[in-house]
Amino acid sequence: MKAAIFKGPGLIAVEERPKPEIQLPTDAVVRIVRTCVCGSDLWYYNGDSPHDESGIGHEALGVVEATGSAVRSVKTGDLVIVPFAYSDNTCPHCENGVQTACVDGGFFGGGELGCQAEFLRVPLADGTAVAVPEGKYDDAQLASLLTLSDVMGTGYHAAVAAEVKPGHTVAVVGDGAVGLSGVLAAKLLGASRIIVLGSTHAPRHELARKWGATDLITVRGDDAVTELFELTNGVGADAVLECVGSKTATETAFAIARPGAIVGRVGLPHDAPIDAEGTFLRNIGMRGGPAPVREYLPELLEATLRGDITPGDVFDYVTDLEHIDEAYQAMQQRRAIKALIKVSEV
Amino acid sequence: MKAAIFKGPGLIAVEERPKPEIQLPTDAVVRIVRTCVCGSDLWYYNGDSPHDESGIGHEALGVVEATGSAVRSVKTGDLVIVPFAYSDNTCPHCENGVQTACVDGGFFGGGELGCQAEFLRVPLADGTAVAVPEGKYDDAQLASLLTLSDVMGTGYHAAVAAEVKPGHTVAVVGDGAVGLSGVLAAKLLGASRIIVLGSTHAPRHELARKWGATDLITVRGDDAVTELFELTNGVGADAVLECVGSKTATETAFAIARPGAIVGRVGLPHDAPIDAEGTFLRNIGMRGGPAPVREYLPELLEATLRGDITPGDVFDYVTDLEHIDEAYQAMQQRRAIKALIKVSEV
Numbered sequence: 019m020k021a022a023i024f025k026g027p028g029l030i031a032v033e034e035r036p037k038p039e040i041q042l043p044t045d046a047v048v049r050i051v052r053t054c055v056c057g058s059d060l061w062y063y064n065g066d067s068p069h070d071e072s073g074i075g076h077e078a079l080g081v082v083e084a085t086g087s088a089v090r091s092v093k094t095g096d097l098v099i100v101p102f103a104y105s106d107n108t109c110p111h112c113e114n115g116v117q118t119a120c121v122d123g124g125f126f127g128g129g130e131l132g133c134q135a136e137f138l139r140v141p142l143a144d145g146t147a148v149a150v151p152e153g154k155y156d157d158a159q160l161a162s163l164l165t166l167s168d169v170m171g172t173g174y175h176a177a178v179a180a181e182v183k184p185g186h187t188v189a190v191v192g193d194g195a196v197g198l199s200g201v202l203a204a205k206l207l208g209a210s211r212i213i214v215l216g217s218t219h220a221p222r223h224e225l226a227r228k229w230g231a232t233d234l235i236t237v238r239g240d241d242a243v244t245e246l247f248e249l250t251n252g253v254g255a256d257a258v259l260e261c262v263g264s265k266t267a268t269e270t271a272f273a274i275a276r277p278g279a280i281v282g283r284v285g286l287p288h289d290a291p292i293d294a295e296g297t298f299l300r301n302i303g304m305r306g307g308p309a310p311v312r313e314y315l316p317e318l319l320e321a322t323l324r325g326d327i328t329p330g331d332v333f334d335y336v337t338d339l340e341h342i343d344e345a346y347q348a349m350q351q352r353r354a355i356k357a358l359i360k361v362s363e364v
Numbered sequence: 365m366k367a368a369i370f371k372g373p374g375l376i377a378v379e380e381r382p383k384p385e386i387q388l389p390t391d392a393v394v395r396i397v398r399t400c401v402c403g404s405d406l407w408y409y410n411g412d413s414p415h416d417e418s419g420i421g422h423e424a425l426g427v428v429e430a431t432g433s434a435v436r437s438v439k440t441g442d443l444v445i446v447p448f449a450y451s452d453n454t455c456p457h458c459e460n461g462v463q464t465a466c467v468d469g470g471f472f473g474g475g476e477l478g479c480q481a482e483f484l485r486v487p488l489a490d491g492t493a494v495a496v497p498e499g500k501y502d503d504a505q506l507a508s509l510l511t512l513s514d515v516m517g518t519g520y521h522a523a524v525a526a527e528v529k530p531g532h533t534v535a536v537v538g539d540g541a542v543g544l545s546g547v548l549a550a551k552l553l554g555a556s557r558i559i560v561l562g563s564t565h566a567p568r569h570e571l572a573r574k575w576g577a578t579d580l581i582t583v584r585g586d587d588a589v590t591e592l593f594e595l596t597n598g599v600g601a602d603a604v605l606e607c608v609g610s611k612t613a614t615e616t617a618f619a620i621a622r623p624g625a626i627v628g629r630v631g632l633p634h635d636a637p638i639d640a641e642g643t644f645l646r647n648i649g650m651r652g653g654p655a656p657v658r659e660y661l662p663e664l665l666e667a668t669l670r671g672d673i674t675p676g677d678v679f680d681y682v683t684d685l686e687h688i689d690e691a692y693q694a695m696q697q698r699r700a701i702k703a704l705i706k707v708s709e710v
Contacts, residue, residue: 307647
């Protein structure tokens with residue numbers, strides 16, 4: 019099969035690799051229909067984080083090709099969403115809704131578990147993959163379904179972690195694909211005002227507005243904090259979604275939270291310390307981490323199928339597996355918010 | 365009037381000071397009936413934090429002597445509980461239940477606002493003091509009512525911040541007066557298992573057990589973490605109350621939280637950094653800060669008057685204002701969990 023292989027910073031090659039096979043009775047093998055490039059894939063592409071010379075990518079929508087003898091919840095021919103983390107969905111942490119801490123689980127995106135490929139072995143298929151109801155889905159719907167494997171679930175986790183409630187004024191730090199998905203999530207959870215702190219990129223503004231952003235702040239650091247307090251009559255945000263992970267974004271996120279508010283973090287912290295005493299004195303909370311996408315999949319799948327949300331709008335660049343390196347470049351150069359890779363048809 | 369005056373580390377003197385008067389129409393003057401010594405008063409007594417040579421103490425139960433012309437909710441003769449922070453109870457932060465962030469508020473415990481005295485001026489009386497229903501209260505009840513000015517409300521804040529829910533396995537880090545109050549609060553919120561991580565002091569164990577602790581861990585650091593995971597089948601605690609604020613206690617609190625759990629902090633952090641990445645990877649949250657005691661007063665007053673809780677049991681040392689320095693010593697030397705000061709009779 020063809021698979022995208024990380025060759026080093028700045029280079030993703032498409033090479034032949036053995037087609038994955040069932041290794042354990044709990045495995046499934048999936049033919050990838052759609053995959054995409056994540057902002058976190060760029061950490062490797064930019065040389066900011068190390069990555070083996072191996073498969074890459076952790077977002078997948080595909081059709082089940084084969085299942086191990088123990089697999090019960092998905093069957094050959096099912097269209098399935100594969101979260102970026104695999105999980106048994108039965109251990110105490112899964113039962114508690116934190117499948118990214120599954121005692122038997124792990125993460126896609128490296129070694130033989132790269133999703134930017136023609137086929138993928140899915141460990142613990144019953145606890146990981148979620149079947150989409152049978153039906154005909156057009157390109158836009160397939161794109162939306164794909165987002166439920168990571169980016170939409172991650173934005174949703176930020177909003178759930180920040181405990182967004184109906185009527186809240188929500189601040190979203192970051193207007194990348196995750197931040198924008200956070201806007202959509204905040205809207206879905208009933209936020210009445212959504213203030214996005216991000217870039218000056220017009221396409222991001224357009225999508226943010228479409229998904230429910232009421233205000234955009236494009237300055238950074240202290241200026242952003244000042245502007246947010248002006249917008250909120252000096253009060254601050256009822257809930258804050260931190261969708262970047264950098265030092266500045268983290269400082270801003272905690273600074274704009276009103277006393278008692280929670281910063282929902284989904285940006286992996288990169289040298290971004292938390293002010294233990296400052297947050298304490300202001301009664302600011304934090305929650306979040308790697309999104310338990312599997313937990314949210316049923317509700318987000320339902321919302322997507324009903325058409326309540328169209329998270330696939332986040333893709334503004336489409337190519338095929340052969341040209342995936344160009345997709346990385348487009349995202350690296352901020353010509354694309356998020357790149358969709360068409361691998362095969364349903 | 366007589367007032368306890370901080371003279372420097374290790375010395376509290378009782379001196380004559382002018383009796384406080386109404387300064388603003390929103391003030392009340394209260395004759396103190398009961399006050400007490402807080403663990404945080406010991407920071408000054410031990411020389412760990414600076415304090416002016418002035419009044420000290422921030423916990424008070426008293427009888428209203430006089431009210432300013434604008435005061436409506438309490439009247440002369442009322443027995444009132446005075447939270448350690450004063451607040452207007454009408455600003456956006458108060459409305460949001462975080463009275464310790466009141467835009468017009470402040471804290472008792474220094475200058476002319478020391479509660480370890482015969483009389484106290486209470487700023488913003490309407491938004492601060494809460495009247496106890498008329499009636500006869502015995503010594504034990506008065507002691508319990510006094511705890512609602514800080515220690516019980518603070519323990520309760522830890523439990524609320526940690527989002528303790530019925531059936532939870534709750535870990536309480538610290539078995540000082542606040543930690544013990546946290547045990548009582550966790551029980552009140554429906555915890556089914558309460559694990560206290562604390563000292564080897566028998567009186568603390570006894571009270572912890574009385575108030576609902578099911579397990580006691582008396583080792584520290586890594587050993588404590590190991591023991592907690594053994595007690596919870598490797599899962600960790602559903603909610604953690606951090607009631608100390610030291611580096612070791614903070615590290616332990618975050619280490620024993622199960623993925624998705626929240627550490628409810630009420631111990632002011634003393635050189636106790638938070639691991640931004642470690643907490644993220646495990647989806648551990650944190651909330652808390654200075655307790656909005658005023659917010660919890662109505663419900664805790666009701667629970668106390670019904671006899672559901674007897675938080676005054678925390679006092680195991682009683683003296684009068686004249687001998688308050690001995691009370692500080694008793695707490696410093698851990699001969700007392702918490703010292704009650706009888707200033708006058710109702």
